[in-house]
Amino acid sequence: MTCIYNYYVGTSYLLPGPESEAYEGIGFNLPAAGGALMINYAENVGTSPVTGVDWAAVGNSTWTPRALEQENTIVPPGFLAEVYQIGGKCGMYSIESNEFDIRLIDEEN
Numbered sequence: 001m002t003c004i005y006n007y008y009v010g011t012s013y014l015l016p017g018p019e020s021e022a023y024e025g026i027g028f029n030l031p032a033a034g035g036a037l038m039i040n041y042a043e044n045v046g047t048s049p050v051t052g053v054d055w056a057a058v059g060n061s062t063w064t065p066r067a068l069e070q071e072n073t074i075v076p077p078g079f080l081a082e083v084y085q086i087g088g089k090c091g092m093y094s095i096e097s098n099e100f101d102i103r104l105i106d107e108e109n
Contacts, residue, residue, distance in 0.1 A: 003075050007085055009059075009098045010066035011037060014089060023092065030093075034063035037090055045088070051101065053086045059098040066096065073102055080105045 011030050013020035042056035061067070075081045086099040 001075050001077065002072050003081055004070060004072045005083055006068060006070050007083075007100075008066050008096050009061045009069050010064050010096060011062070012066040012094050012096075013092055014094050015092050020092070028092075030065040033093060034065075037093060037095060038063045040090060041088065041095070048086075051086050051099075053097065053099045055088075058086075062095060062097045066094075069098070071100075075104065078107050080107055 011034055013023075013030075015023070045055045047054040061069075073081055073083070082103045082105060084101040084103070085096060086101065087094065087096040089095070
């Protein structure tokens with residue numbers, strides 16, 4: 001069976017609207033932050049020991065303003081799929097990558 005799931009990918013603020021607007025007003029905007037965050041993660045996190053994700057190699061959409069995407073995965077009969085998205089937080093920014101850990105769970109065991 002093909003299962004379809006929606007997810008967000010990209011960079012967004014962890015702050016409420018008025019606070020993030022204030023930061024944007026003084027130059028802390030998402031498009032400008034993306035490049036700096038990409039360098040920061042590549043140099044300071046590198047390959048995560050927990051997830052195995054190499055932050056220097058994640059897709060470019062990770063570093064652009066957050067957008068809704070759709071993906072699908074094949075799930076065999078008798079199994080459930082658990083989908084975990086790899087992401088991070090840095091200062092006032094939330095980063096949602098296009099990297100996933102998909103685990104198939106046998107419903108009968």
